[in-house]
Every structure is written in C-alpha cells, then in structure tokens.
Amino acid sequence: MPNERTAMMYFPDSTHASSLKVIQEPTSQIRGFYFKKSLLAEVEKLEHANNYAVYFLISDVDEPSIYIGQSIHGIKRLKEHLKQKDFWQFGILFVTDNNSFDKQLIDFLEYEFIQRFNASTYIVENRDMRINKPNVNWYIAAAMNTFAGQITFLLEALGVTIRQAKQVESYEGERTYYPAEKNHPATIYLHDGQFVITKGSTVLFPQEKLKHYKDEGKLYQKLQAKINQLIQANQAEPIDEKSARLTEDIVCPSPSYAADLCSGASKNGWEYWQGLREERERLG
Known part of the structure; x- marks a missing residue:
C-alpha cells in the first residue's frame, strides 16, 4: 500500500x-x-x-x-x-x-x-x-x-486525529442536510462518522444563564472559547456581539456539540437537528 x-x-x-x-x-x-x-x-x-x-x-x-x-x-x-x-x-x-x-x-x-x-x-x-x-x-x-x-x-x-473542516469540503457525493429547530439559520450533515455544521450557518455566543449551570460554567467557557477560536482562525466572521457566521464547514464530534454552538445553549442534538433522530432510528 x-x-x-x-x-x-x-x-x-x-x-x-x-x-x-x-x-x-x-x-x-x-x-x-x-x-x-x-x-x-x-x-x-x-x-x-x-x-x-x-x-x-x-x-x-x-x-x-x-x-x-x-x-x-x-x-x-x-x-x-x-x-x-x-x-x-x-x-x-x-x-x-x-x-x-x-x-x-x-x-x-x-x-x-x-x-x-x-x-x-x-x-x-x-x-x-x-x-x-x-x-x-x-x-x-x-x-x-x-x-x-x-x-x-x-x-x-495514538488515536489523536487533527480533523479539519477542509478535509470534508472535497466530498462530492450526495448529502442529507438536517436543519436546526425553530428556523435557526444552521444545518449539519454527516461525514465519516462526524457531524459537520455547514458553511454559512450562524453560531451564537453562549447565553449568560450557562454561567450558573451545575457544571460551574464550564460549558459557557468552552462555547465562548470555541467561537472566539473560530473567528480567530477565520473560520467564522462576526455578525454582531451575539453571533457569527461560519465561513467554512466545521467538523464536530457529536450532534449535541454542534447544537450547543449554534444555539448558544445546552441542547440534545438528536432533537435539535430536524430529522436526525429519525435517521438514527432508520440506521438502527
């Protein structure tokens, strides 16, 4: 090989x-x-x-x-x-x-x-x-x-993969897109076991109430850091003080993490992305 x-x-x-x-x-x-x-x-x-x-x-x-x-x-x-x-x-x-x-x-x-x-x-x-x-x-x-x-x-x-968004952009096969709930301008698709937020989707900075969750604000800090990281890497551009727009596809390890980024809250990704739960049940 x-x-x-x-x-x-x-x-x-x-x-x-x-x-x-x-x-x-x-x-x-x-x-x-x-x-x-x-x-x-x-x-x-x-x-x-x-x-x-x-x-x-x-x-x-x-x-x-x-x-x-x-x-x-x-x-x-x-x-x-x-x-x-x-x-x-x-x-x-x-x-x-x-x-x-x-x-x-x-x-x-x-x-x-x-x-x-x-x-x-x-x-x-x-x-x-x-x-x-x-x-x-x-x-x-x-x-x-x-x-x-x-x-x-x-x-x-050793099991540590540097998965980058550019690695999935070249895929030319058919994709199924799953839109966010409540008409939020964001969608994801599946690629090689990963959940990919599409270019042009809107991500929201975390809501203030997350600071007071039982995790002592850790989710708030992680979401804040990740969106700032995306902006700094030119993978997202600010829309206003509360949101940003992705400039390229972003790979996520789970549907819930993708949902958290797009909603600015703690979400069940299988529910947040419309049709995703049904797809999981179909695949068994």
Whole structure:
C-alpha cells in the first residue's frame, strides 16, 4: 500500500499497557510518550523523557480539548500542569532520542500545532494562540515541517486525529442536510462518522444563564472559547456581539456539540437537528 508506515510500541509496564507507552518509527529520531495523568511520575524515569520537547495535554470527555506546550526540560515541565490545569486526562510528549530539538525548533512546533488544532474539532486551551509565525529561513522551516509531519503521524497512531473542516469540503457525493429547530439559520450533515455544521450557518455566543449551570460554567467557557477560536482562525466572521457566521464547514464530534454552538445553549442534538433522530432510528 502506498501510504503504509511502521511504528514500534514499547510498554514500560505491561500491567498499565493502555496508560503508559512509548512510540517511535524505526527510522526516525522522534520518540513519543503517551501517559495517563496518574502515571506522570513514571514517565520521568524513562530514557530521554527529560529532553527538549513539545507536548499535548488532552481531554476526550464530552467536547475534546487540548493544550499544546513546549519544554526545555521534557516531562518535568508537566508537573506544573497538575496544579494549574485540571481538564486533561492524558498527555503525549515528543522528544528526539539524540536531543536534537532546540529552543527554536520546539517554539516552531508549538506554534504549528496550535494553528493546526485551532482549525480542528478540538477546543484549544492555550491562552496565547501564537498568532505570529516564528521567523526562520527556508532550510530550517523544511526540517521543522518534516518533524511536524512525523509527529502528526504518531499522534494519529495514538488515536489523536487533527480533523479539519477542509478535509470534508472535497466530498462530492450526495448529502442529507438536517436543519436546526425553530428556523435557526444552521444545518449539519454527516461525514465519516462526524457531524459537520455547514458553511454559512450562524453560531451564537453562549447565553449568560450557562454561567450558573451545575457544571460551574464550564460549558459557557468552552462555547465562548470555541467561537472566539473560530473567528480567530477565520473560520467564522462576526455578525454582531451575539453571533457569527461560519465561513467554512466545521467538523464536530457529536450532534449535541454542534447544537450547543449554534444555539448558544445546552441542547440534545438528536432533537435539535430536524430529522436526525429519525435517521438514527432508520440506521438502527
């Protein structure tokens, strides 16, 4: 097969095989450490885990969210996040086994992956969205892009896919569109198991009452951050202070998340999108 690749997996403790693993391509110097938060201390004991690194802290509960960071001391930097950030359940740290990363390179990788995930289904938890691209010459940029490609493959192998809206726009088959309730100007369609809000749909900033929900305002904060993220990535344009219009298709992990974005409230997506429940029942 033309796109086949090979990755080696090492399990430091077979009793925690799903919670702690090391991944690396046979001919690459990039090594990835996957770990659940509870096993952070175990990663520090592993060879090369304290090298220069770029890392990802990830939550896949409800709406997927991610924090992208860099470290000159590898896994040691992440200890601070145990106190400062509580949203994540697992992390992935990337180093080189010969410690060939330097400050300029991890700075570029942090920037690059913030931009990639900013245009994905993930909510990016970074406060600094790194708008300005690091200034490097073409030779260094080419090497950095190669590293970014290798890390993207390893992320995919570990189950973290950077799903972008542009990946679904080229689909030319027939689609069934499901409109929002109450004539709200928004529709979705299904693509490869994902729920896609169509270009031109209106999304609403979250209602103030969400601040007082039993989740202590977490849904409010996530919706606010996501719409700001879409505007910042030029995937949406403001209409007024309460709404924005999508400038491209946006992939969502669930119909309810798509409904929350479009309504500015907490909604059951199977009910919000007209005809969607009937389609699910038809498909069994």
